[in-house]
Amino acid sequence: MAVEADYYELLEIERTADDATIKSSYRRLAMRYHPDKNGGCTDSESRFKAISEAYDCLKDPQKRAAYDRFGHEAFKQGMKGGGGPGAGAGFSDLGDIFETIFGNAFGGGGRQQARRGADLRYDLEIGLDEAFHGKSAQIEIEVAARCEPCDGSGAEPGTGTRRCNLCGGHGQVRAQQGFFMVERTCPTCHGRGEVIEKPCRACRGEGRVDQPQTLDVTIPSGVDTGTRIRLAGKGEAGPFGAPPGDLYIFLHIRRHAVFEREGTNLVTRVPISFTTAALGGQIDIPGLDGKHIALDIPAGIQTGKQLRKRGEGMPVLQGRGRGDLVAEIMVETPTKLTVRQKELLHELQATETGEETPQSKGFFDRIKNAWEGLTD
Numbered sequence: 001m002a003v004e005a006d007y008y009e010l011l012e013i014e015r016t017a018d019d020a021t022i023k024s025s026y027r028r029l030a031m032r033y034h035p036d037k038n039g040g041c042t043d044s045e046s047r048f049k050a051i052s053e054a055y056d057c058l059k060d061p062q063k064r065a066a067y068d069r070f071g072h073e074a075f076k077q078g079m080k081g082g083g084g085p086g087a088g089a090g091f092s093d094l095g096d097i098f099e100t101i102f103g104n105a106f107g108g109g110g111r112q113q114a115r116r117g118a119d120l121r122y123d124l125e126i127g128l129d130e131a132f133h134g135k136s137a138q139i140e141i142e143v144a145a146r147c148e149p150c151d152g153s154g155a156e157p158g159t160g161t162r163r164c165n166l167c168g169g170h171g172q173v174r175a176q177q178g179f180f181m182v183e184r185t186c187p188t189c190h191g192r193g194e195v196i197e198k199p200c201r202a203c204r205g206e207g208r209v210d211q212p213q214t215l216d217v218t219i220p221s222g223v224d225t226g227t228r229i230r231l232a233g234k235g236e237a238g239p240f241g242a243p244p245g246d247l248y249i250f251l252h253i254r255r256h257a258v259f260e261r262e263g264t265n266l267v268t269r270v271p272i273s274f275t276t277a278a279l280g281g282q283i284d285i286p287g288l289d290g291k292h293i294a295l296d297i298p299a300g301i302q303t304g305k306q307l308r309k310r311g312e313g314m315p316v317l318q319g320r321g322r323g324d325l326v327a328e329i330m331v332e333t334p335t336k337l338t339v340r341q342k343e344l345l346h347e348l349q350a351t352e353t354g355e356e357t358p359q360s361k362g363f364f365d366r367i368k369n370a371w372e373g374l375t376d
Contacts (some may be wrong), residue, residue, distance in 0.1 A: 004072045007054035015068070018058065026055040117144070117238035117245040119312055124249050126219065128256040130350055132288040132314060134221035138214055139249070142234045145211040147203035152241035154207035156198040164189035192240065208237040222317035225262065229250045259288070264323025266313045269330055270295070277301050277331040278282075285327065295327055303331045 008015050011025045029051045031037070038044035057063045057075075066074040124142055146152040155161055157221050163169040167186035171193040185191045199205030215234060228248050235245030259266040268285065276283075280299035286291045295307055306328050313323030337345070356361070 005054075007057055007067060010051050010054040011058065017301075022058050023199055024056065026051060026059075030052045032221065047108040064304040088260075115238060116243050117236040119245040120235045120247055120250050122247060123252060124217070125252045126223075127254050127287050128259060128261065130219070131223050131251075131253050132221060134223075135219050136216045137219060139217055140212060140214050141247070142210055142212050143234075143247075144208045145213065146237045146241070147200060147207055147209050148242075149202045150200035152237065154200055154203060154205045154240050155196045156168070156200050159196075159198040160195040161196050164193055164195050166195065169193040178348040212358060215247070218252070220317065222264070222319075223251050223253075224314075224317070225251060227252045228318070258286075261314060262326075264314045265326055266323065266326065269328045270327045271303075271330045271332045272297060274333060285325070287325070288314075293325060297329070301329055301331070303329060305329045329341055 008017070011017075011022060011029065013025050014019055017025075030048065033048040033051065035041070035045045035048060041336035057067055063075075120141070120143060122137060122139060125135065126135070126137070135312075147154070149157055153161070164186060166188040167173050171186055172183045172190060173186050186193075189195050196205050200207070201209045205211045209328050213234075215231065216351040217229060217231070219229065228250055231247040231249065233244050239242045253261065259268050261267070266284065266288070270283065270285070271279075272283065276297055278299065280301070281297045283295050283297060285295060287293050293309055293312055295309070297307075306326050308327040309327075311322050312325035334341075
């Protein structure tokens, strides 16, 4: 009978080694025995496969726990043993071993309670103004709801359930596996301990049926894309009368024609004429609350300058106050001029000394100095 190498010995580590030590040792040995580094040597290839198998086991906490307790037998199928219900059945997967080690944490250790229904997700798109004010909305979904004829039991009205003969109502069956006993979920009643005598014709024994539902959703002011609203108990009904899950509404805010949102701030880009930029003035911006917001434009403002109005942004979700409105100025150069307007601009140009536009003057002075330096 072949003796299988111990995983810890293969990786040259102690049985108490931590995850970092296991990983470091594996990398070192993998580099040493990799077939590409050993000219295709058969022994090196076999050793490389063995240490890879050992690392795959020991890096996983659950597999490692099973290996520490049962050794290589933990991962073999078809282990035979005598006595008890279901004797002779092999492990179907690692879950059987984990049930033996960890008990209820992996589903073992007694009759199971009917599991809760699944949580559901619904994506709802709203406008920025609706996010500002908040709103009430109705949504329509199709969801697995409790079957009314059988009240979620899965049994035809007038009939009931009986105790499962295979597990005796415990929801678990035991099997002797070598030197230890394994407890598994009963394959007949799936852990309930009861079997339906006559399945409900409306739900075919599931205890739930797909039904359209109309639900009311209250959206508070200040929500943003990604905000999640929970409707408790409005998810999928649990099987066989188990409690329902929850419904989660995920909000998405449509792009607005004027404003972009940055947290609780509202940002907008405002084009102004170059005469307004030069002389200053005032402009009005319609706010999401319906009011007009007056912005004072200082004389000589440049493109990219931001003007801020405190407290004119989005409401704070589930809080007090509002963010700011930020207007980013864009000075627009005129493209369609009348003859008279061109004459006026020429007259203005004739009076320019360069001091009116210090940035332009400074730039061209630097070019002039650089050019003179090249010609000296």
